[in-house]
Amino acid sequence: MRLAADSGRRRTDARMLRLLLIAALLWGANIATANQDALPGASRDAGMLGGSAHAFLRVDEAYALRAELRDAQVLVQWDIAPGYYLYKERIGFKWKGKDAAEAIVVTLPAGEAHEDAYLGATEVYRGTLAVTLPLPGSEPALLEVKSQGCADAGLCYPPRTRVFAVDPVTGSLDETEPEQIPVTAAQSAAPAPATGPADLAKLLWMALLAALGGMILNLMPCVFPVLSLKVLGIAAKGGNGHGKALHGLAYAAGVVLSFVAVAGLLLALRGAGAAIGWGFHLQSPAFVAALAYLFVVMGLALSGMINLGSGVMGSGEALARQGGYRGTFFTGVLATVVASPCSAPFMGTALGFAMTQPPVYALAIFAALGLGMAAPFVLLTLSPALLRRLPHPGPWMDGFKQFLAFPLYAAAVWLLWVLGNQTGVNGMAAVTGGCVLLALGLWCWEHAKLHRRPLPLRLLGALICVLALLVLRSPLLDERPAVRTDSTGAWEDYSPARLEELRAAGTPVFVNVTADWCITCLANERIALASEEVLAAFRDRGIVYLKGDWTNSDPELTALLQAHGRSGVPLYLFYPAAAGAQATLLPQLLTPSIVLEFINTR
Numbered sequence: 001m002r003l004a005a006d007s008g009r010r011r012t013d014a015r016m017l018r019l020l021l022i023a024a025l026l027w028g029a030n031i032a033t034a035n036q037d038a039l040p041g042a043s044r045d046a047g048m049l050g051g052s053a054h055a056f057l058r059v060d061e062a063y064a065l066r067a068e069l070r071d072a073q074v075l076v077q078w079d080i081a082p083g084y085y086l087y088k089e090r091i092g093f094k095w096k097g098k099d100a101a102e103a104i105v106v107t108l109p110a111g112e113a114h115e116d117a118y119l120g121a122t123e124v125y126r127g128t129l130a131v132t133l134p135l136p137g138s139e140p141a142l143l144e145v146k147s148q149g150c151a152d153a154g155l156c157y158p159p160r161t162r163v164f165a166v167d168p169v170t171g172s173l174d175e176t177e178p179e180q181i182p183v184t185a186a187q188s189a190a191p192a193p194a195t196g197p198a199d200l201a202k203l204l205w206m207a208l209l210a211a212l213g214g215m216i217l218n219l220m221p222c223v224f225p226v227l228s229l230k231v232l233g234i235a236a237k238g239g240n241g242h243g244k245a246l247h248g249l250a251y252a253a254g255v256v257l258s259f260v261a262v263a264g265l266l267l268a269l270r271g272a273g274a275a276i277g278w279g280f281h282l283q284s285p286a287f288v289a290a291l292a293y294l295f296v297v298m299g300l301a302l303s304g305m306i307n308l309g310s311g312v313m314g315s316g317e318a319l320a321r322q323g324g325y326r327g328t329f330f331t332g333v334l335a336t337v338v339a340s341p342c343s344a345p346f347m348g349t350a351l352g353f354a355m356t357q358p359p360v361y362a363l364a365i366f367a368a369l370g371l372g373m374a375a376p377f378v379l380l381t382l383s384p385a386l387l388r389r390l391p392h393p394g395p396w397m398d399g400f401k402q403f404l405a406f407p408l409y410a411a412a413v414w415l416l417w418v419l420g421n422q423t424g425v426n427g428m429a430a431v432t433g434g435c436v437l438l439a440l441g442l443w444c445w446e447h448a449k450l451h452r453r454p455l456p457l458r459l460l461g462a463l464i465c466v467l468a469l470l471v472l473r474s475p476l477l478d479e480r481p482a483v484r485t486d487s488t489g490a491w492e493d494y495s496p497a498r499l500e501e502l503r504a505a506g507t508p509v510f511v512n513v514t515a516d517w518c519i520t521c522l523a524n525e526r527i528a529l530a531s532e533e534v535l536a537a538f539r540d541r542g543i544v545y546l547k548g549d550w551t552n553s554d555p556e557l558t559a560l561l562q563a564h565g566r567s568g569v570p571l572y573l574f575y576p577a578a579a580g581a582q583a584t585l586l587p588q589l590l591t592p593s594i595v596l597e598f599i600n601t602r
Contacts (some may be wrong), residue, residue, distance in 0.1 A: 056151055056153070056155050057081055057084070057151075059157050059160060061081065062080070062081045062084045062149065062151065062157070063078050063079075063080055063081075063084065063086060063147065063149055063157075063160075064078065064079040064080075064081075065077070065078050065079075065145065065147075065162055066079075067143065067145070067164050067173055067175075068173065069166060069168075069171055069172070069173040072134065072135050072168070073132050073133060073134055073135065074132070074133045074134075074135065074143060074164075074166060074173065075130060075131075075132055075133075076093070076130070076131045076132075076133060076143075076145060077128065077129065077130040077131075078125070078128065078129045078130075078147070079128055080125060080126055080127055080128065080129065080149070082126075083151055083152045083153065083500070084126070084149055084150070084151050084152070085112070085114070085124040085125060085126050085149055085150060085152070086124060086125045086129065086147055086148070086149040087122060087123075087124055087147075087148050087149060087150075088108055088111040088122065088123040088124060088125060089122060089123070090146070090147055090148035090149075090159065091108065091131075091146065091147050092145075092146040092147075093106060093131075093133060093143065093144065093145055093146075094143075094144040094146075095136045095141050095142070095143060095144075096141060096142040096143075096144060097136065097139060097141045097142075101144075102136065104133055106131060106133065108131065109129075110123065111123030111124050111125045112124050112125070112126060114582075115582045124149075135166070135168050137168075138168050138169060139168075140165065140166065140167040140168070140169070141166055142163055142164065142165055142166070142176070143163070143164040143165075143166050144161060144162075144163050145161070145162045145163075145164070146159060146160070146161050147159075147160055148160060150563065152500065152503075153496040153497075153499065153500050155496075155559045155563065156559070156562065156563050162175065163175065163176050164176065202353075203357075203361055203364075203365075206350045206353045206354070206365055207350070207364065207365050207368035208368070209347075209350040210347065210350035210351065210354075210365050210366070210368040210369040210372060211368045211369065211371055211372030211375070212372060213347030213350060213369060213372060214347075214368070214369040214370060214371065214372025214373035214374075214375070215372045215373065215375055215376060217339050217347075217372075217373045218373060218376055218377075220339065220519065223335055223338060223339045223373075224407070225298075225404045225407045225408055225411075226331065226334055226335045226338055227335065227376075227377065228400075228404055230251065230328070230331055230335075230377060231377070231380070231390070244381045244387065245381050245382050246325060247325065247328045247381055248374075248377055248378040248379075248380065248381030248382060249378065249381075250325045250326075250328040250329045250332070251328045251329070251331060251332040251335075251374055251377050251378070251381075252332065252370075252371065252374035252375075252377075252378050253329055253332065254328070254329040254330060254331065254332020254333045254334075254335075254336070255332040255333075255335060255336050255370045255371075255373050255374040256332075256367050256370035256371055256374065257332075257333075257370075258332065258333045258336035258337070258370070259336055259366045259367065259369055259370035259373075260363050260366055260367050260370065262281070262336070262366075263354075263362065263363055263366035264359075264363065266567075267359055267362060267363075282418075282515070282517040283422075283515075283550075283551065283552055283553045285419055285422045285423050285427060285477040285478075286472045286473070286477055288415050288418055288419050288422065288517065289415075289419055289431040289434070289471070289472050289477060290472060291337065291338070291415055292412045292415040292416055292419070292431060292435060293431075293434065293435060293438055293468070294334075294337070294338075295338075295408045295409070295411045295412040295415065296408075296409070296412050296435045296438060296439065297438065297442065298405075298408050299405040299406075299408035299409045299412065300405075300439060300442060301405075302401050302402060302404055302405035302408065303402055303405045304402065305439075305442075305443065305446070306442045306443065306445070306446045307446060332374065335373070336370070336373075338411075339373065347369065347588070350365055350368075350369070351365070351366075351369070351566075351567040351568065353365070353565065354366060354567070412435065415517075416428050416431060416432055416435075417516070418516045418517045418551065419431055419477075421516045421551055422516075422551055422552055423476060423477050423478065424476075426476050427474075427476045427477050427478075430471050430474055430476045430477070431471060431477070433471070434468040434469075434471035434472070435468075437464050437465070437467055437468035437471075438464075438465060438468040440461075440464050441460075441461045441462065441463070441464030441465035441467075441468060442461065442465065443461070444457050444458070444460050444461030444464060445457075445458055445461035445462070445465075446461075448461065490530075490535050490538070490545060491512070491545040491546065491547045492544065492545070492546055492547070493546070493547065493548075493549075494511060494513070494546040494547055494548035494557070494560075495556070496556060496560075498546065499511065499546060499575075502544050502546075502575075503575060506577050506578070507542065507543075507544055507577060508541060508542065508543045508544070508574070508575060508576055508577040508599070509543065509544050509545075509546060509573075509574070509575040510538065510543050510544070510545050510546070510572075510573070510574050510575075510599070511546045511547075511548065511560075511571070511572070511573040511574075511575070511583070512525070512529060512545070512546070512547045512548070512570070512571075512572055513547075513548040513550055513557055513560060513561060513569050513570065513571040513572075514547065514548070514549060514550065514569055514570055515549065515550040515551045515569045516549075516551040517551060518568075518569045518570060520570055520588060520589065521569055521570040524570060524572075524588075524589065524590040527590070527591065527592075528590035528591055528592050528594070528595050529545075529590065529595070531592045533592050533596070534592050534595050534596065537595075537596055537599060537600075538599075541599060542577075543599060548560070550569050564583065564585060565585075570588055571585075572585065572586035572587075572588075572590065573585060573586070574586060574598050574599060574602060576602050584598060584602055586598055
């Protein structure tokens, strides 16, 4: 009877933690969707970037297009504003009649050589571009004109189509079906080359990079405690290899499906016009707070203060049979959630490419990322030789499990620091109090088991936990612009206007796009960018160091990330002094020698 009661209690407690996890995901989705309503352009002029110092032109101002009917030809001319350009290979023409459509083969003039982050070596047009097209006959027809361009300051416009009704008999030419929605920074996206059979090799290569990045995620401090607990669970289990292999597959399913779900939400929000990238959920203070709650609860469980059921944490008897497989699946979900602040090598290139592809291909790359992250654990469960090398169960496991609580507490403190940068000290204090309430509520729930009448104490514990969750809806968690100061004078705040000003003056520029919740970013800044050797090299060579903070949502920085093939931070760019020189992308993991090599050889 006692075993049955313990088993039932574990299942109930496991459901509680799962509900907390699902609530955290829903909070992130809710806030991300709410932020969409406040995107620049919704209440401001469409050409402005959220009140920034730099105003990007509307698409019809940046690429003024006119068409005229002259004799038996149509003259199509773009007047391209200074600081903007059109891609040669993105220009296309098509005649549409009543029964058929016919692409127009046109020999375009030579353009200006341009090295593009997506298209590689290509040609662009600046100033004025005029093209003459022959009429398809004497019948009325529609002329479809396609183009796409970017701004030098870092914004790329989506592909644009203009349609003109041409009647050779009456000599009339009028635009029809004009675009109604001007392009803003929130709608911007980098060029998206179509994926077809010719791109299959590149798609497979990017999937491989994503898988490698996923494997490296297992070494990140966000993921390591969760994975260690899961390995402990495998070490503690008896049974045959078949059962352990099923646990590996259940874990992989949890990881992969979670990555695909987050990617699907990301693609949906971007398709709706939101200026977001990978890690967007961590730009929501409510999600960061919910994640801090989760780390605190996990830490309390490992410390032995509360019992949440070993099936959730990845060790013990509850991992046997069907319930254990469910617990393993949710451990994969949990590992994905706690991995979200991390960015491993190879991930940036792969995920940046994924954001330019059709949804099916993009989701495939995210699935490859999940498979890479799950691969080490799956290989462990599938290999009897590796399983035999695991340490034997013993009293040491309890001590090691309790020790792993401290990295989780440290992670919660770090998340509270991130929250303080997002919302201010009052928001951080409110969530810290919420963590205390959550611990008290769970303590009441746990100690109710010792009472002859546990219901009142359990109700009190549940009420206190609800109060802790209500903190997540507090107005104290509203985003506040972070006030960034650099007492050393080593760097300046990034803005497109400042970057454009420096480049026009022929000044070399180093750009760092970072976020407080990005562990890789913080490590790179501490190890490489804050080193005296690198800062001295910046001073000696007259390099201006610009830092952009993506901790909270920032459409300007999102546009810059997209323009250079990245869906999230970190992003490091070096602009040489030569006028018009393209930026060089640095690796996502930096050392002083890597930075010095880039600035010395370019």
